[in-house]
Amino acid sequence: MHIADAIPVASPLNTDWTAIPVHHGRKLLRRLRHRETDTHRDGAWQGILRNTGWLLAGKIVGAILSLIYLGLATRSLGPTAFGQFVLILGTGQAIVTIVSFESWQLLLRYGMERLRAGQADALGRLVAFCLILDLAGALVGACLAVAGVALLGPWFGWSTGTQSQALAFCFVLLASFRSSATGVLRLHDRFGAAAFAETVTPVVRLIGALLVLSLGASVLGLLIAWAVAELITAAAHWVLAFRVLPPRREWWRWRGLLAVPKECPGLWRYAAITNAGSTLGLVGKQVAVLLVGASVSPAAAGGYRIAHQLGQALANISDMLSRATFSEIMRARAGHTAAQLARLFRSASLLALITAAIMIAILLLFGRATLLLLAGKHYMSVYPLVLILGTAAALDAGSVSFEPALLATGRVWLALRLRLISTAFLFGALFLLLDKMGPIGAALATLLASLLALVMLGTAAWRAVHQPR
Incomplete structure (x- = not known):
């Protein structure tokens, strides 16, 4: 027998607290709490660094590839055609920003407690509810796109054909919603999978841009390449999300979906405020x-x-x-002190x-x-x-x-x-x-x-x- 086997291990579960003097017991309790605090703090900090590392890897790849395909588009189309491409792209992105629900924030806000408690059915209903919100936003966005393109088209000098291309591009962007899938991956701490899915966009765009340029550069060709990239990226997110959390039929029962706002107090208020804030933060840059x-x-x-x-x-x-940071603060909110x-x-x-x-x-x-x-001497x-x-x-x-921090503290x-x-x-x-x-x-x-x-x-x-x- 090893000497270590003969030494009793001191832990909160096997310690005879009645045999310890009161002042020593208080010191021991403080030490245990201090260790637990340090463990929570270090774990949260390490979580931010680890998840940031995964996202950084994906963002570095995406940034490099995006500069490459943007440079190809800039040099091949020329200033005027590239400007038209930019206006169509900006219109679609602005509309998507206005109508899209940041449902991944809802999943982290209300799903973290259900995940910790092992409430799989309640979590599944919440995922289905957020997916319906994404779909509803896409339908509203389709109506807004019709009105927006009709209003902006003459302002930008678009022909009827260009307006049709812009409208079709907006529809594809709206159909490529993936916020709920992103929320599922972040909720389960699958930041590596999320980073991989995000990298799909610049890779497909670069391949599409090279293919379009080899066939003859055009605004329509680049719009198609961008649209295909969005669809494939959305598909990648949902495939990875459903591998983490396989869908079930009972998630989609009408009564269960109607019960989600009751199970998540303040859900509508939180959704409206966070989405409005996110929209305000992003849409201004697109409008510029x-x-x-x-x-x-x-x-x-x-x-x-x-x-x-x-x-x-x-x-x-x-x-x-x-x-x-948002993911770890929400995780900390579920189990940490102020x-x-x-x-x-x-x-x-x-x-x-x-x-x-x-x-x-x-x-x-x-x-x-x-x-x-990227752009050459002309720019x-x-x-x-x-x-x-x-x-x-x-x-x-x-x-x-x-x-x-403001959202986590109410x-x-x-x-x-x-x-x-x-x-x-x-x-x-x-x-x-x-x-x-x-x-x-x-x-x-x-x-x-x-x-x-x-x-x-x-x-x-x-x-x-x-x-x-």
């Missing part, structure tokens, strides 16, 4: 591209889109951090600020060379836009932990109000500066709105996690 195209020219919109895409390659990093949540918030905020500083350094060191490689005039929009993306990266209305203020400021600045300064004005409006959101959300989030109700 459309306003540049409408007020200046399609070619100007194409140049603005290139600068926006370079900034967006950096913004993908902030989006990656936001998703990982003090532990505050420590997690500070760690995530520090990581976000470091990321923002790195983004600005990359922008200054490699921004000009990347623009030259070097948009380099100031790259600097401004890239800095705005860095500010967004610095604030990625703020809104998840300040959903406050988060929405602050988003309303920053978005209203963005639109006001756009209409004021775009008329006087052109695309540079639109970029400055975006930068100022990002700075305002950083200050407001940061102040509110710090108070929320350090001054709990």
